[in-house]
Amino acid sequence: MLIIGIAGGTGSGKTTVVNQIVEELKNDEVDIISQDSYYQDTSHLSYEDRVKINFDHPKSIDFDLLVNHLKELKAGKSIEEPLYSFTEHNRTGETRTIHPRKVLIVEGILILTHPDIRELFDIKIYVHADSDERLIRRLKRDINERGRDLDEVLWRYQTTLKPMHQQFIEPTKEFADIIIPTNRYNTVAVDIVQTIIKDRLS
Numbered sequence: 001m002l003i004i005g006i007a008g009g010t011g012s013g014k015t016t017v018v019n020q021i022v023e024e025l026k027n028d029e030v031d032i033i034s035q036d037s038y039y040q041d042t043s044h045l046s047y048e049d050r051v052k053i054n055f056d057h058p059k060s061i062d063f064d065l066l067v068n069h070l071k072e073l074k075a076g077k078s079i080e081e082p083l084y085s086f087t088e089h090n091r092t093g094e095t096r097t098i099h100p101r102k103v104l105i106v107e108g109i110l111i112l113t114h115p116d117i118r119e120l121f122d123i124k125i126y127v128h129a130d131s132d133e134r135l136i137r138r139l140k141r142d143i144n145e146r147g148r149d150l151d152e153v154l155w156r157y158q159t160t161l162k163p164m165h166q167q168f169i170e171p172t173k174e175f176a177d178i179i180i181p182t183n184r185y186n187t188v189a190v191d192i193v194q195t196i197i198k199d200r201l202s
C-alpha cells in the first residue's frame with residue numbers, strides 16, 4: 001500500500017489536489033482519510049466548551065488513533081474511521097469502514113507535524129497558497145457552507161488560524177517531498193504525482 005500525506009494551511013487547496021490525484025484511479029484502488037475525522041473525542045465537554053477548543057493546534061488531533069489505524073491498514077486489516085460533525089464539534093458516534101487499498105491518501109493541516117505519521121507516509125506533499133488567497137477561500141467557505149459571519153471568520157483567522165499556521169503548519173513544509181503551488185491552476189505537479197503512483201503500482 002502506498003500512503004500519501006497531503007498537508008497545507010486552511011484554504012490552500014488540499015481538497016482540490018486530492019480530487020485531481022484520485023481522478024485517475026479506480027474506486028477500489030484508493031481511499032481518502034481526512035484529519036478532520038481524528039479530532040479528539042470531546043464527548044465529556046459541553047457544547048460551550050467544545051466551541052472554545054483550538055482546532056488548529058496539534059494537540060486537538062488524536063494522533064495515537066490515526067497512527068494505529070494507518071498501521072492496521074498497512075498490515076492488511078480494515079479499520080473503522082470515526083465520523084465527525086463540524087456543527088457539534090464532536091464525533092458523531094458513527095464510523096465508516098475503510099479497507100486496505102493500493103493507494104491511501106491522508107489529508108489535513110497538521111498531518112506532517114507528527115513524527116510517527118511522517119514515518120508512515122511514502123510520499124509527503126505540502127500544498128502552498130499565499131496567505132491572502134487562503135484567507136479569501138476560507139472566508140467564502142465558512143460564510144457560504146458553514147454559516148459563519150465575516151467578523152467571526154476574520155477574528156478566528158487573526159487570533160488562531162494565522163498564529164497556529166505560522167507556528168505549526170508552515171514549518172512542516174521542510175518535511176515535504178513535493179510542494180504544490182496552488183495560487184493558480186496547476187496540472188504539472190499533479191501529473192508528476194500520478195506518474196509516481198503509476199510507477200509504484202506497476
Ligand code: UZR
Binds near residue numbers: 011085086
Ligand atoms: P481545512 N474546524 C472547524 O471549523 N470546526 C471543527 O469542529 C473542527 C475543525 C476547522 C479548523 C481548521 N479550525 O482551521 C479547519 N477552526 O477546520 C481545517 N476553527 O480544515 O484544512 O479544510 O481548512
Ligand code: MG
Binds near residue numbers: 015
Ligand atoms: Mg479541506
